[in-house]
Amino acid sequence: MSVASQDSGMRQGRVARVFIYLVLLLFGLFYLLPLYVMGVNSFKPLSEITGGGMMALPEVWTVEPWLKAWSTAQIGVEPTGLRPYFWNSISMVVPAVAISTVLGALNGYVLTKWRFRGDTILFGLMLFACFIPFQIVLIPMAAVLGTLGLAGTTAGLVLVHLVYGIGFSTLYFRNYYAVFPTELVRAAQIDGAGFFRIFWRILLPSSGPISVVCIIWQFTNIWNDFLFGASFASGGGAPMTVALNNLVQSSTGVKEYNVHFAGAILAALPTLLVYIVAGRYFVRGLMAGSVKG
Amino acid sequence: MATRAEIDMRTRLQNWLPKLVLSPSLGMIFVFVYGFILFTVYVSFTDSRILPFVDKNGQTTYELIGFTNYEKLFKLSHWDIAVWNMAVFAGLYIIICTLIGLLLAILLDQKIRGEGLIRPIFLYPMALSFIVTGTAWKWMLDPGIGFENIMQSWGWVSFSFDWIKNRDFALYTVVLAAVWQSSGFTMAMFLAGLRGIDTEILKAAQMDGASNWNLYRRIIIPQLRPAFLSAFVILAHLAIKTFDLVIAMTGGGPGRATELPATFMYSYTFSRNQMGIGAASAVIMLMTIAAIMIPYLYSELKERKQ
Numbered sequence: 001m002s003v004a005s006q007d008s009g010m011r012q013g014r015v016a017r018v019f020i021y022l023v024l025l026l027f028g029l030f031y032l033l034p035l036y037v038m039g040v041n042s043f044k045p046l047s048e049i050t051g052g053g054m055m056a057l058p059e060v061w062t063v064e065p066w067l068k069a070w071s072t073a074q075i076g077v078e079p080t081g082l083r084p085y086f087w088n089s090i091s092m093v094v095p096a097v098a099i100s101t102v103l104g105a106l107n108g109y110v111l112t113k114w115r116f117r118g119d120t121i122l123f124g125l126m127l128f129a130c131f132i133p134f135q136i137v138l139i140p141m142a143a144v145l146g147t148l149g150l151a152g153t154t155a156g157l158v159l160v161h162l163v164y165g166i167g168f169s170t171l172y173f174r175n176y177y178a179v180f181p182t183e184l185v186r187a188a189q190i191d192g193a194g195f196f197r198i199f200w201r202i203l204l205p206s207s208g209p210i211s212v213v214c215i216i217w218q219f220t221n222i223w224n225d226f227l228f229g230a231s232f233a234s235g236g237g238a239p240m241t242v243a244l245n246n247l248v249q250s251s252t253g254v255k256e257y258n259v260h261f262a263g264a265i266l267a268a269l270p271t272l273l274v275y276i277v278a279g280r281y282f283v284r285g286l287m288a289g290s291v292k293g
Numbered sequence: 294m295a296t297r298a299e300i301d302m303r304t305r306l307q308n309w310l311p312k313l314v315l316s317p318s319l320g321m322i323f324v325f326v327y328g329f330i331l332f333t334v335y336v337s338f339t340d341s342r343i344l345p346f347v348d349k350n351g352q353t354t355y356e357l358i359g360f361t362n363y364e365k366l367f368k369l370s371h372w373d374i375a376v377w378n379m380a381v382f383a384g385l386y387i388i389i390c391t392l393i394g395l396l397l398a399i400l401l402d403q404k405i406r407g408e409g410l411i412r413p414i415f416l417y418p419m420a421l422s423f424i425v426t427g428t429a430w431k432w433m434l435d436p437g438i439g440f441e442n443i444m445q446s447w448g449w450v451s452f453s454f455d456w457i458k459n460r461d462f463a464l465y466t467v468v469l470a471a472v473w474q475s476s477g478f479t480m481a482m483f484l485a486g487l488r489g490i491d492t493e494i495l496k497a498a499q500m501d502g503a504s505n506w507n508l509y510r511r512i513i514i515p516q517l518r519p520a521f522l523s524a525f526v527i528l529a530h531l532a533i534k535t536f537d538l539v540i541a542m543t544g545g546g547p548g549r550a551t552e553l554p555a556t557f558m559y560s561y562t563f564s565r566n567q568m569g570i571g572a573a574s575a576v577i578m579l580m581t582i583a584a585i586m587i588p589y590l591y592s593e594l595k596e597r598k599q
Contacts, residue, residue, distance in 0.1 A: 020400050024401070033433075034429035034430065035429075037433055038429050052442045052446025054442070103317070107318050124590060124591075131590075132326065132330070132582065133575070133582055136329070136330050136576065137326065139568060139572055139575075143345065143346065146344060163326075166318050241537070244424050244428065245428075245540065248431070261432070267425050268425045271422070275413075276413075
């Protein structure tokens with residue numbers, strides 16, 4: 001190869017690399033744009049937004065929109081701000097995530113280490129349950145929650161999210177335990193260890209990574225749910241997403257965009273924090289969520 | 294010393310214990326998923342309008358009417374619009390997410406400096422609620438304060454961008470927001486696929502003088518088949534379930550321009566008091582998803598058995 005053509009080849013390579021970085025940069029800006037818009041506008045007085053300054057940094061910085069979104073904004077009929085709904089979501093998410101994760105771990109353990117005839121079919125049925133459109137269960141669920149006196153309550157939502165979260169948590173733990181050496185389990189069995197003892201002493205100590213994945217996945221899904229919240233708890237027991245939607249869609253008075261943006265960030269904050277703290281596991285979890293063993 | 298009978302009991306208990314542990318979850322799934330599906334199918338054959346199904350005198354509030362709800366459903370122009378919108382939305386959403394996801398994955402796979410910084414930026418939208426995404430895009434696209442207003446205030450007075458308020462274009466704004474939310478995740482799936490390709494084959498092809506373009510077209514992209522399939526199944530399933538994003542951005546409007554099956558089902562069931570028709574529409578949604586998911590899950594489970 002002549003020196004000249006090698007040189008042009010290198011130049012071509014360099015142009016290509018600049019182009020690659022440019023495309024990545026543009027997409028990076030595209031993904032960051034809504035976060036930027038929500039962020040800067042939540043610290044602005046309303047007049048700066050309506051005056052055509054949505055893209056600009058605040059001229060006057062104010063935390064007023066945040067305070068209003070948190071504690072005094074009109075949600076539905078009550079001027080309570082988003083605070084009570086934030087706590088609704090917390091008290092819904094924590095038990096639902098904890099219970100569905102524990103059950104998922106036990107199910108995964110049974111389905112991989114204590115196999116029996118028909119277990120694959122049962123797992124298939126649990127797996128399909130992850131993917132049903134939830135519209136198909138809304139009507140009977142509303143009837144059942146009404147009958148149990150759980151309509152509109154956080155306890156009702158915990159039940160709903162628990163039931164529809166088990167499929168995914170089982171999927172995660174099953175895939176994880178499937179590659180865990182079964183010989184260890186058999187050896188412990190021969191030594192006389194029982195079902196729970198084996199789980200507790202042998203599988204659980206190495207279940208850290210998958211537990212993190214499962215907890216993050218369940219936390220994100222349950223925190224972000226809107227359909228169940230809107231269907232079964234639209235009043236005072238509503239979760240954060242429903243309250244945020246009520247705040248933004250409220251048709252009375254002036255539209256306070258800055259308050260809406262602050263509220264949106266408040267609703268996004270828990271999942272974003274989880275994502276920032278444990279993002280690497282989250283990505284791995286998403287991959288496992290694509291039903292790959 | 295334990296007697297023989299005691300040991301027998303314990304072995305039997307140990308044999309039953311795994312199934313016992315599994316049974317609460319299975320019970321819940323059978324009742325709350327499969328039982329409820331049957332229940333909704335039943336409701337779809339009745340003229341139920343609102344809950345409850347039994348009034349305070351113990352009389353049922355409905356009658357069985359066969360397939361009438363389905364006949365009505367298919368004659369409703371409202372449902373037609375929702376289905377057509379879904380076809381357009383799902384088609385664009387799946388294609389654009391796949392293209393962007395594949396492009397970004399290939400670019401990120403070129404030994405990029407700062408990949409660890411870029412990847413989370415592409416992926417974080419996945420962690421957000423659709424209501425948050427919808428709120429952000431709703432106001433960014435709003436002609437009064439969003440891009441139109443910004444461009445005009447920057448001096449481009451004739452600039453117009455009112456898609457979100459325009460019957461003919463509103464659906465595309467929902468596609469835009471949905472692509473924003475999911476394309477990074479699609480990228481992650483393709484990236485995982487790319488990282489799983491055997492580098493020996495690539496080196497051999499490079500030695501044979503294959504150009505980059507041919508390398509991707511002939512060798513790499515065909516090997517990504519499983520990633521394409523997973524991406525398609527997951528995106529299709531997300532598309533059919535799309536509900537919150539539309540509620541937050543447009544509420545199904547303007548007119549019915551962004552109505553989707555999920556919003557149709559919700560409004561017929563809970564605000565229009567046409568629960569029978571709502572149930573029928575939910576059954577159609579389930580059948581659509583089942584047609585995609587069951588073959589996929591079946592092949593996945595079978596593969597794993599081997």
